Amino acid sequence: xxxxxxxxxxxxxxxxxxxxxxxxxxxxxxxxxxxxxxxxxxxxxxxxxxxxxxxxxxxxxxxxxxxxxxxxxxxxxxxxxxxxxxxx
Numbered sequence: 001x002x003x004x005x006x007x008x009x010x011x012x013x014x015x016x017x018x019x020x021x022x023x024x025x026x027x028x029x030x031x032x033x034x035x036x037x038x039x040x041x042x043x044x045x046x047x048x049x050x051x052x053x054x055x056x057x058x059x060x061x062x063x064x065x066x067x068x069x070x071x072x073x074x075x076x077x078x079x080x081x082x083x084x085x086x087x088x
Contacts, residue, residue: 007066013048016070021050021059027066028053048073 007013010029017025028047044062046069051057061073 007070013046013066013069016066017048017050020070024050026051026053026057027069044069 007016010027013027014025017027019025026049030045030047032045044064046064046066047053047060047062048066048069049057049060051059053060058076059073060076061069061071063069063072
């Protein structure tokens with residue numbers, strides 16, 4: 001079985017995510033930026049992690065390829081309770 005450099009398409013990336021994290025393994029391929037966006041999220045199209053790749057995701061990686069995204073995987077900092085909510 002081949003890992004890392006052999007990941008060339010979404011099916012293989014999803015298989016690798018499921019191998020690493022079981023049923024919670026997830027991938028996302030973002031559309032190319034058309035507005036010249038800046039920042040880490042705007043630069044990287046390939047995203048992998050465990051969970052829904054949102055707030056419930058505890059591990060996530062991003063890159064310019066599936067291989068880079070898997071190499072970038074790191075724990076996400078816990079989100080503070082109520083973060084991002086408007087309070088009056």
